[in-house]
Amino acid sequence: MSGSALVVDIAVRRGSFEVAAAFHLVGGRPLALVGPNGAGKTTVLTALAGNLPIERGSILLDGRQLVGVTPEARRVGVVFQDFLLFPHLTVADNVAYGIRMRGHRRSAARAAARPWLERFDLAGLADRYPHELSGGQAQRVALARALAAEPEALLLDEPMAALDVEVRDEVRAQLAVHLRAFTGPTIVVTHSAADVAALAADVVVLERGAVTQRGTWAQLQTAPATPYVTRLVGRHEE
Amino acid sequence: MPRSAGSRRRSRGPAVVVWVVAGLALALLVLPLLAILLSAPWVQLPGLLLAPETLQALGLSVLTGAISTALCLLLGIPLAVVLARSVAWPVVPRRLLRAAVTIPLVLPPVVGGLALLLLLGRTGVLGRYLAVIGITIPFTTGAVVIAQTFVAMPFLVFAVEGALRATDRRVELAAASLGASPLQVFRTVTVPLVAPGIAAGAVLCFARALGEFGATITFAGSYPGVTRTLPIASYLASQNDLNQSIALALVLLVVSVAVLLGLRDRWLPGVRG
Numbered sequence: 121m122s123g124s125a126l127v128v129d130i131a132v133r134r135g136s137f138e139v140a141a142a143f144h145l146v147g148g149r150p151l152a153l154v155g156p157n158g159a160g161k162t163t164v165l166t167a168l169a170g171n172l173p174i175e176r177g178s179i180l181l182d183g184r185q186l187v188g189v190t191p192e193a194r195r196v197g198v199v200f201q202d203f204l205l206f207p208h209l210t211v212a213d214n215v216a217y218g219i220r221m222r223g224h225r226r227s228a229a230r231a232a233a234r235p236w237l238e239r240f241d242l243a244g245l246a247d248r249y250p251h252e253l254s255g256g257q258a259q260r261v262a263l264a265r266a267l268a269a270e271p272e273a274l275l276l277d278e279p280m281a282a283l284d285v286e287v288r289d290e291v292r293a294q295l296a297v298h299l300r301a302f303t304g305p306t307i308v309v310t311h312s313a314a315d316v317a318a319l320a321a322d323v324v325v326l327e328r329g330a331v332t333q334r335g336t337w338a339q340l341q342t343a344p345a346t347p348y349v350t351r352l353v354g355r356h357e358e
Numbered sequence: 359m360p361r362s363a364g365s366r367r368r369s370r371g372p373a374v375v376v377w378v379v380a381g382l383a384l385a386l387l388v389l390p391l392l393a394i395l396l397s398a399p400w401v402q403l404p405g406l407l408l409a410p411e412t413l414q415a416l417g418l419s420v421l422t423g424a425i426s427t428a429l430c431l432l433l434g435i436p437l438a439v440v441l442a443r444s445v446a447w448p449v450v451p452r453r454l455l456r457a458a459v460t461i462p463l464v465l466p467p468v469v470g471g472l473a474l475l476l477l478l479g480r481t482g483v484l485g486r487y488l489a490v491i492g493i494t495i496p497f498t499t500g501a502v503v504i505a506q507t508f509v510a511m512p513f514l515v516f517a518v519e520g521a522l523r524a525t526d527r528r529v530e531l532a533a534a535s536l537g538a539s540p541l542q543v544f545r546t547v548t549v550p551l552v553a554p555g556i557a558a559g560a561v562l563c564f565a566r567a568l569g570e571f572g573a574t575i576t577f578a579g580s581y582p583g584v585t586r587t588l589p590i591a592s593y594l595a596s597q598n599d600l601n602q603s604i605a606l607a608l609v610l611l612v613v614s615v616a617v618l619l620g621l622r623d624r625w626l627p628g629v630r631g
Contacts, residue, residue: 171531191534204532208550217546218536269536 126273126305130177130187132160132167138175139163139329145322150299150306152320156348159326161309162201165275168307169198181273181305192221197271201278203262205250211261212237212246218269233268240264240298255283256291263298273305280315292318313352325349391611398608399601406605414583415591416609419568422499422587426506426567427560430514433507434563435556438518439548445523463512470508471576478504478577501578502585506567513566514559521555522548558621565617569610 129142139160145151153161166172168179170191179186186194205214213226216233220226237243240260250258259279266274279295280288296318299306308319316323316337323340325333325348333345337353344350372380399406406412441459444452462470478485478495485495495501529551533543549556571589578585580594592606 169531169535171534191531192537192539194535195537196535198532198535200528200532204526204529206529206533206547208553217533217538221533221536221538221542221546265536 124182124272124304125180126182126307127178127180128164128168130164130167130179131175132163132172133175134163134172137163137329139326141324141326141331142177143324143331143334145305145307147303147305149321150308150319152316152323153307153309153326154311154316154323154352155326156311158328160329161311161326162277164326165198165277165307165309168273168275169196170194195270195272197266197269197274199259199262199266199274199276199279202282203250203258205253205258205261205265207250209249210246211242211248211250211253214250214261215240215242215264215268217265221269233264236264236268254287256287256294259283259291259295260298263295267298267302271304274299274302274307276306276308278309278311280310280312288314295319311352316352325352394604394607394611398604402601403605403608406602407609409602411582411591412602412606412609415586415588415606418499418502418583418586419588422502422506423564423567425503426510427514427564429503429507430511430563430567431556431560434511434514434559435518435549437511438515438522439544441515441519442522459512459515461512462509467505467509467570467572467574468576471505471573471578474501474505474508474573474577496577497579497581497585499578499584502574502587505573505577506570509570509573510563510566513562514556517559517562518552518555521552525551561617561620565614568613 125144125146127144131138131140133139137160141160141164143151153164155161163172167174168186170186170189174187177187181194181196186196206217209217212230212233213220215236216226216229219232220229224232234243237246240263242257242260242264245253245257245261250261253261259282263276263279280292283291292315299308299319308315310316310319320337322336323334324331325340325346327346327348333340333349340349341353344353437459441455444455447455465473475482475496477483478488478501480486480489480494480496488495495504525548530543530547533547534540538546568587569589570587571593574585574587575590580586580590586594588606588610592603592610595606596603
């Protein structure tokens with residue numbers, strides 16, 4: 121299946137800090153957006169989700185211009201760093217939320233969300249509330265919730281950051297499996313080499329608001345373009 | 359606050375003078391209520407409470423209080439949203455907005471009633487135009503509702519605003535990324551998240567509306583069955599039949615205590631946690 125394409129060429133301003141980023145990716149080849157803290161990774165992601173106006177440029181998702189489109193109409197799913205599950209809704213209703221917003225009744229949305237709960241091994245947790253979940257479970261709910269809304273692209277902001285170190289390897293492996301099942305363009309923001317190696321096919325390096333290197337993980341290892349990339353590829357597990 | 363000195367003193371407890379003054383303050387707050395209970399004509403009470411004029415005033419108070427609370431919810435929740443979002447505004451409009459919402463809290467209710475009369479009275483700034491199309495508001499049950507809504511609004515707005523500010527706005531962004539329109543986000547995420555604040559605000563609002571006196575008597579007068587609410591009836595009775603007055607006051611006291619118990623510490627003004 122040939123995945124759809126996301127072509128990004130944007131400049132975003134946050135106060136006096138400007139981030140300019142140009143890259144493209146296709147479904148089936150998740151892209152890792154890496155860089156040190158404050159490089160502008162989350163800023164780019166926020167702009168792609170539609171929650172930050174862009175200074176100039178364009179975002180083309182399968183040829184559809186997203187600049188000027190409201191967040192709710194973009195069909196871009198987001199898994200937030202701290203997941204941001206709806207605290208007043210059960211796991212089942214969190215996952216069903218996107219379906220419900222498309223005009224389905226609560227019961228119909230729940231039924232439609234059922235396969236997603238099963239696929240993400242959440243059926244046994246359907247009636248729990250977010251505060252009753254472990255970090256790994258919450259991450260699965262966040263991913264299931266995003267995918268159940270049938271997005272055309274998926275953004276993950278530091279998906280492992282909120283998890284305890286001991287469970288990261290296992291959760292990361294599960295996440296990799298789930299991401300492979302999604303055919304749309306996928307961007308994972310991270311500053312972890314382990315995340316890049318496990319989750320992404322291609323890498324874009326962002327430093328101080330500008331792209332400093334693009335390539336596969338192997339290419340970055342062979343020829344790191346900056347001291348940051350050298351440190352990144354030289355470091356194995358966290 | 360000098361931390362070391364403060365914590366050393368706290369470990370020994372406040373000075374005796376502080377205890378004495380605090381006791382006086384507490385006595386001032388509690389003893390008058392005790393006096394009501396001690397002076398209450400308990401034997402005649404059932405008869406006084408079931409008297410037609412009592413039931414009429416009670417019915418009017420509950421009806422107007424409920425309508426005012428509903429109006430405060432309808433108008434106050436959006437105002438609370440705007441107020442909570444105004445933190446991003448420039449200083450001047452932000453402070454003006456907050457001051458406007460606070461006005462009924464600091465304004466003597468009689469002044470509020472007079473202001474309403476000057477605005478909506480038969481010859482008032484807006485009232486003269488309403489009179490042309492046959493609408494007269496003052497001295498009607500509608501005027502009672504407007505006066506109560508005016509004085510009670512801040513209680514709802516501040517309770518809801520506090521709840522809004524305590525919630526993580528990014529959850530709303532998550533909802534939008536799942537395809538929810540701004541109105542859907544408001545309905546399915548914002549309102550449920552601040553529901554406890556809305557409930558607390560509504561209860562405070564109802565309690566304030568029920569106790570409203572000054573603005574009501576100025577703007578709505580005291581017509582039995584039309585504008586004579588419980589506090590006004592209680593005040594009028596105190597002029598000639600003290601027992602009747604106490605009976606009415608007891609009803610208001612019971613409602614206040616019920617509100618206090620219903621809200622618990624968490625939602626009372628000035629208490630957090």
